[in-house]
Amino acid sequence: MLETANIFSVSEITNLIKVTLEENFQEINIIGEISNFKAHISGHWYFTLKDANAQISCTMWRGVNNYVFFTPQDGMKVIVKGKVTVYPPRGSYQIDVRSMKPAGIGELQAAFEKLKQKLSDEGLFDPVHKKPVPKFPRKIGIATAIDGAAFQDMKSIAARRFPLIELVIAPCKVQGESAAEEIVESIKLLNKQKDIDIIIIGRGGGSLEDLWAFNEEIVARAVFDSKIPIISAVGHEIDFTISDFVADLRAPTPSAAIELATPNRDDLFAFISEFSYYFTEKISGIINDNIQEIELITSSYGFRLPQDLIKSNTQFLDNSLLRFQNFFDNRMMIDANQLRLMESKIESYNITNTLKRGFVLAKQEGKIVPRKEKIELTKPIELEFYDGEIKINND
Amino acid sequence: MTKKKDNSFEDSLKRLQEISDTLEKGEISLEESIKLYEEGINLAKFCYTILKQAELKVTELKKQLENGIKE
Numbered sequence: 001m002l003e004t005a006n007i008f009s010v011s012e013i014t015n016l017i018k019v020t021l022e023e024n025f026q027e028i029n030i031i032g033e034i035s036n037f038k039a040h041i042s043g044h045w046y047f048t049l050k051d052a053n054a055q056i057s058c059t060m061w062r063g064v065n066n067y068v069f070f071t072p073q074d075g076m077k078v079i080v081k082g083k084v085t086v087y088p089p090r091g092s093y094q095i096d097v098r099s100m101k102p103a104g105i106g107e108l109q110a111a112f113e114k115l116k117q118k119l120s121d122e123g124l125f126d127p128v129h130k131k132p133v134p135k136f137p138r139k140i141g142i143a144t145a146i147d148g149a150a151f152q153d154m155k156s157i158a159a160r161r162f163p164l165i166e167l168v169i170a171p172c173k174v175q176g177e178s179a180a181e182e183i184v185e186s187i188k189l190l191n192k193q194k195d196i197d198i199i200i201i202g203r204g205g206g207s208l209e210d211l212w213a214f215n216e217e218i219v220a221r222a223v224f225d226s227k228i229p230i231i232s233a234v235g236h237e238i239d240f241t242i243s244d245f246v247a248d249l250r251a252p253t254p255s256a257a258i259e260l261a262t263p264n265r266d267d268l269f270a271f272i273s274e275f276s277y278y279f280t281e282k283i284s285g286i287i288n289d290n291i292q293e294i295e296l297i298t299s300s301y302g303f304r305l306p307q308d309l310i311k312s313n314t315q316f317l318d319n320s321l322l323r324f325q326n327f328f329d330n331r332m333m334i335d336a337n338q339l340r341l342m343e344s345k346i347e348s349y350n351i352t353n354t355l356k357r358g359f360v361l362a363k364q365e366g367k368i369v370p371r372k373e374k375i376e377l378t379k380p381i382e383l384e385f386y387d388g389e390i391k392i393n394n395d
Numbered sequence: 396m397t398k399k400k401d402n403s404f405e406d407s408l409k410r411l412q413e414i415s416d417t418l419e420k421g422e423i424s425l426e427e428s429i430k431l432y433e434e435g436i437n438l439a440k441f442c443y444t445i446l447k448q449a450e451l452k453v454t455e456l457k458k459q460l461e462n463g464i465k466e
Contacts, residue, residue, distance in 0.1 A: 136405040146455065159451040164404065166452040189456055265446055268408070272439045272446075275411060279418055283432045290425050 011088065018086035021093055025084035030056070030095060031103055032080075034072045047072060049080065049095070058082070060097040066178045068100045070212050073111050077103035108208050112215050116242055119217070124224045124246050131229040131248045133261060137197035139166045140261055141190035141228065143183055146171035150204040150233075150254035157255050162262035168196060174203035179213035184222040191226055199226060200257045201243060202233030214241035223247050233257035355386035404445050407438045414438070 008016070032049030039045050043062030048055045058080065060068075072078060082097035102108050119125065140158075144151050146169055158167055170186035173179040183201060190199050201223065203211070213219065214234045223230050223246045232247030233254040244250040251257035297303055347353070351361055361384040362369045369375045380394040414435040418428055 136408075155451065155453060163449040163451040164445065166454060168454050168456060170456040170458070185458060186456075189458060193456070265449075268442065268446055271408075272411070272443050275415055275435060276439050279415070279432055279435060282418060283429060286421075286425060286428060 010091075014086065014088045014091060017093075018088060021084045021086055027081065027083060028095075029079055029081050031077065032056070034076045034078055035074050037072050037074050039071070045072070045097075049078075056095055057092070058095040058097050060100065064098050065100075066181075069176055069179070069209060070102065070108065070111065071180075071216055071218075072100065073114055075114065076111050077107050079103050105208060108212065108215075112208075112242070115215065115217055115220070116245065119220055119242065119246065124220060129224065133229045133231065133249050134197050135263060137165055137261055139168055139193075139196050140258075141193065141196040141199040142167055142169045143172050143186035143190065143199065143201040144169070144203055144254065145174045148174065148204060150202060153255045154200070154258050157258045158262065160265075161259065162265050164265075165262060168193065173213075175206065175210045175213055180216035180219050183213055183219050187219075187222045187226055187230070191228055196228050198231060198261050199228050200231045200233055200251075200254070200261060201247070202231075202251070202254045202257060203235065204254065205236045205239070211235050211239055211241055214243040216242075219243050220246045231257045231261055351384075352386060355384065358386070360385055404442060407442050411435055411438045411442065 030049055032051050032055075035048050035050055035055070037045065037047035043065070045060040045062075045065045046057070047060075048057050050056070060080075060082075078100050079102075080095065080097045081099045082095045084093055085096045086093045102111070123129070142151065142154065144154075151169065155167060158165060168190065170189045172182035172186040174183070187199065187201065190196050201214070201219075203214075211234050214232070220242045223232065223243050229248040230243075231249045231251050232241065232243040233251035233256060234241045234243060235253075237252040240250075249260060251260050355361060362375065363382045363384060364376060364379050366382070369381075375381065377393070380391050382389055382391050414431050417423060418431060418435070421428070423431070
């Protein structure tokens with residue numbers, strides 16, 4: 001019968017379709033809006049691309065999808081490159097996507113806002129979750145590119161500003177393929193260390209696309225879950241990323257992050273020298289005050305009194321001594337005078353002077369004969385002259 | 396290893412601040428203020444030397460090699 005001639009089996013027609021489609025749509029670009037995006041735990045992505053009138057389902061295998069620098073979000077307009085494939089068992093066709101990029105920068109900003117809103121609603125940005133950043137860290141963990149300029153700046157500033165700390169870097173990519181995953185890994189690794197006081201995540205300046213890794217939800221959650229306070233320092237002052245909102249502290253730049261995280265050695269030097277100078281002055285001031293006070297007291301009337309008493313007593317003593325001395329001297333003088341008087345009187349009886357004047361002393365038997373009648377002419381007489389004695393009548 | 400030293404630096408600095416405040420208030424005896432002053436000066440010297448001699452340490456944490464999960 002004729003019909004059998006041109007009757008296809010399901011497989012046959014499906015196969016024909018498969019060959020036709022797959023051969024003709026090897027490498028095509030499609031623009032559309034993502035919806036019901038699903039990242040399977042296997043790492044493969046399943047989603048639909050749609051526009052106002054149609055939709056087409058897409059798959060993106062893990063091997064290629066981690067090259068996408070952003071995580072697609074429903075509602076995002078993207079341009080994908082891939083090929084059409086037919087899946088016979090379900091009679092469906094899909095796009096096997098090989099690469100994807102946002103349809104325009106606006107898409108990224110839209111995605112940014114969307115995620116920001118979502119996480120904010122979830123409370124990840126609430127200040128109540130913000131942990132205080134310690135003032136005197138000993139170890140600071142850093143999640144950034146080890147060969148990046150940002151890290152070099154951070155090192156030089158730390159060395160100048162507060163070299164007491166230790167920088168512990170968990171190197172990670174900061175843009176491009178699987179950057180977000182590496183950042184998350186670094187944060188987790190740093191959290192495993194026991195003695196890290198602060199973690200700084202960040203990178204140098206760049207375009208929204210360059211910084212995008214820090215806008216990824218997994219990074220936001222890793223920052224939120226970190227037990228250690230995190231300072232987010234992505235790009236320049238004007239760049240704000242989701243990690244900035246979730247972090248415990250936002251620094252405009254990586255260098256600024258080090259300055260926020262560490263005290264300034266010069267300030268400490270100033271404080272220390274101020275202490276030494278100021279209090280040396282103050283203490284010597286206090287000591288001088290006390291000395292003056294003591295002097296005041298010692299010169300006070302009450303204190304001087306005993307001294308005065310002593311003085312007056314010594315004076316009294318001196319006086320009385322003096323008076324005694326005088327009295328004594330006087331007496332001495334009087335006595336001495338009397339003595340001299342007597343002495344002269346005695347002296348006047350002193351024969352030798354009379355003899356000297358030429359008188360002679362008559363003595364008999366050693367006794368002075370004062371009167372003529374007392375003389376016994378029969379006995380020897382001794383005559384004492386001033387210059388000696390002679391005996392007469394000595395026969 | 397540097398744990399203890401850094402600890403004492405921070406504590407010394409805090410103590411220095413305490414002493415500074417106490418001396419500032421001046422409601423303590425002469426003897427006490429001199430004693431505090433001497434403690435302060437020693438602390439100041441200690442902190443000064445630590446700050447002067449400190450050298451930045453930088454260490455790198457190696458990530459365990461991904462054993463093929465993400466080929």
